[in-house]
Amino acid sequence: MNQNQSLKLPKHITDVQIRFNDIDGLGHVNNSVYAQYFDMGRQSYFESLNEGPINWKEAGLVIASTHTEFLFPIFLRDEISVASSVSKIGNKSLKMIQVIFDRKTKEPKATCKSVMVGFDPASNASMLIPDFWRNRIAAFED
Secondary structure, eight states: OOTTSOOOOOSEEEEEOOOOGGGGTTTOOOHHHHHHHHHHHHHHHHHHTTTTTOOOOSSSEEEEEEEEOOOOBBBBTTOEEEEEEEEEOOOOOOEEEEEEEEEEOOEEEEEEEEEEEETTTTTTTTTOOOOOHHHHHHHHHH
């Protein structure tokens, strides 16, 4: 994605506060911190659909894979947000797309594609994505 491409953002937006300790020796946000920002976006997305905190010790989702593309550096004084969306739901997994972007310019800073798997902590095994999540996601994304 280059700067001239239009950016269609997912509907769910989470503002991120950049902390001084996120910054590395080169003066920009360290690449490892981007994963934390995407995690904040995922948590906020699912809590908004749940209308409150989620007890992940019952049954929930775990991350199976992530792929991040770093497009432009993020600096301490930037104002950024994470846009999150579920792009596909399978039987036991779902795919998410996320974008970290500059709130002022709408410039994308990084993108993340992730796969999350339904997980039952009691049996320590994968499980079907519950209808509750399917219905909430479908209602929000449509």
